[in-house]
Amino acid sequence: MSKTIAINAGSSSLKWQLYEMPEEVVIAKGLIERIGLSDSVSTVSFEGDKHVVVKDIHNHTEAVSILMNDLKSLKIIEHFSEISGTGHRVVAGGELFKSSVLITDEIAKQVEELSDLAPLHNPANVAGIHAFRALLPNATHVAVFDTAFHTTMPPVAFRYPVPNDYYEKYAVRKYGAHGTSHMYVAQKAAEYLGQAPESLKLITAHIGNGVSLTAVDGGKSVDTSMGFTPLAGVMMGTRTGELDASVIPHIMAKTGISDVAEVIDIFNKKSGLAGISEISSDMRDIIKGRAAGDAKATLAFDMFVNRIQKYIGQYLAVLNGADALIFTAGIGENSVEVRDAIVSGLSWFGLDIDESKNVVGADGVISTPNAKVKVLVIPTDEELVIVRDVDKFK
Numbered sequence: 001m002s003k004t005i006a007i008n009a010g011s012s013s014l015k016w017q018l019y020e021m022p023e024e025v026v027i028a029k030g031l032i033e034r035i036g037l038s039d040s041v042s043t044v045s046f047e048g049d050k051h052v053v054v055k056d057i058h059n060h061t062e063a064v065s066i067l068m069n070d071l072k073s074l075k076i077i078e079h080f081s082e083i084s085g086t087g088h089r090v091v092a093g094g095e096l097f098k099s100s101v102l103i104t105d106e107i108a109k110q111v112e113e114l115s116d117l118a119p120l121h122n123p124a125n126v127a128g129i130h131a132f133r134a135l136l137p138n139a140t141h142v143a144v145f146d147t148a149f150h151t152t153m154p155p156v157a158f159r160y161p162v163p164n165d166y167y168e169k170y171a172v173r174k175y176g177a178h179g180t181s182h183m184y185v186a187q188k189a190a191e192y193l194g195q196a197p198e199s200l201k202l203i204t205a206h207i208g209n210g211v212s213l214t215a216v217d218g219g220k221s222v223d224t225s226m227g228f229t230p231l232a233g234v235m236m237g238t239r240t241g242e243l244d245a246s247v248i249p250h251i252m253a254k255t256g257i258s259d260v261a262e263v264i265d266i267f268n269k270k271s272g273l274a275g276i277s278e279i280s281s282d283m284r285d286i287i288k289g290r291a292a293g294d295a296k297a298t299l300a301f302d303m304f305v306n307r308i309q310k311y312i313g314q315y316l317a318v319l320n321g322a323d324a325l326i327f328t329a330g331i332g333e334n335s336v337e338v339r340d341a342i343v344s345g346l347s348w349f350g351l352d353i354d355e356s357k358n359v360v361g362a363d364g365v366i367s368t369p370n371a372k373v374k375v376l377v378i379p380t381d382e383e384l385v386i387v388r389d390v391d392k393f394k
């Protein structure tokens with residue numbers, strides 16, 4: 001028996017789970033959310049109790065310190081040496097990493113160097129890697145990549161229509177993200193539906209602060225909405241998603257911003273729900289604003305839903321029809337309103353939600369019995385996939 005911890009740094013959150021392995025028993029878990037916003041919330045669940053602390057948490061380095069402190073102060077562990085393995089979600093693996101790897105100094109450096117491919121994530125992932133390697137020099141540390149599941153995409157999906165040189169010399173292509181989550185829910189969907197993964201065409205919709213949709217054919221990713229970086233695809237909490245690149249020089253000329261990196265930073269951190277609503281990047285705040293009749297919050301909500309609907313349409317085309325649509329992640333798992341708004345506009349395609357099943361806490365099929373394309377809610381579990389991969393190296 002040994003304890004293994006999974007660290008999942010998202011753009012707005014840090015999720016962790018401490019497991020007894022190989023039994024896969026969760027000893028304790030934590031969610032630090034709204035990182036970088038006011039009133040961040042840290043929740044630790046341990047021995048049936050929930051410990052909740054609300055305070056401003058400015059960045060992921062602070063979040064990692066809180067997590068380490070909680071492990072000891074809440075007496076989840078007595079000594080750090082009880083933890084023999086750590087698994088770190090790494091968002092961008094580029095073309096370098098097709099599966100999980102044991103972290104060495106060299107690997108940690110490579111992960112840091114891939115930050116251009118995930119500027120909001122890889123630096124946070126590296127912060128967790130450095131902190132735990134320093135604390136637990138004798139443990140097994142493993143990096144698990146979001147991009148790994150998408151390495152099955154064919155060139156027709158992953159290539160961009162730019163001059164060949166850009167791909168061949170500079171690796172400019174679509175890499176995708178959230179792969180661990182898309183893979184996990186696609187496998188679960190096959191279990192829920194009682195069918196072999198090989199026989200299913202699925203559209204997995206990971207809707208959190210970061211959002212991506214994937215076309216999964218026979219258990220393999222064949223297309224996904226995120227691109228060279230997680231800026232691409234649909235509109236997100238703070239990110240634009242798809243945009244005409246010509247907007248960049250236009251904004252620079254009009255505003256006087258002289259550094260292109262600054263524009264990209266605005267597209268990554270100040271756009272999406274936050275940019276349109278001028279209220280928040282957090283869907284719970286948008287839903288409140290919309291309910292109160294706020295026009296900007298309503299537009300933000302409607303644009304968010306519209307972009308997701310259009311990608312579902314694309315993937316119905318890519319797959320030439322689908323057996324099921326899967327909702328997962330923070331918004332996909334929890335927001336009845338968002339699921340209802342997305343599906344109700346897709347009835348022509350044979351999607352039909354059963355309102356009595358589309359409720360808080362939904363888990364499993366939420367479509368009507370006759371729906372041509374089933375709709376499921378499946379809570380993702382990136383942490384479980386991560387610790388299973390750590391165990392492979394022990």
Ligand SMILES: Nc1ncnc2c1ncn2[C@@H]1O[C@H](COP(=O)(O)OP(=O)(O)O)[C@@H](O)[C@H]1O
Nearest residue numbers: 010012013208209210282283284330331334335
């Ligand atoms: N009950 C809820 N209703 C609507 N949205 C929710 C609910 N709970 C969480 N969310 C949303 O989920 C998003 C965070 O999702 P998550 O998957 O945790 O993000 P990250 O991309 O940081 O991993 C936030 O926009 C948050 O508002």
Ligand SMILES: CC(=O)OP(=O)(O)O
Nearest residue numbers: 010011177208210230
């Ligand atoms: C890749 C990505 O956007 O991740 P998250 O949704 O966890 O921020």
Ligand SMILES: [Mg+2]
Nearest residue numbers: 010011208329
């Ligand atoms: Mg996430």
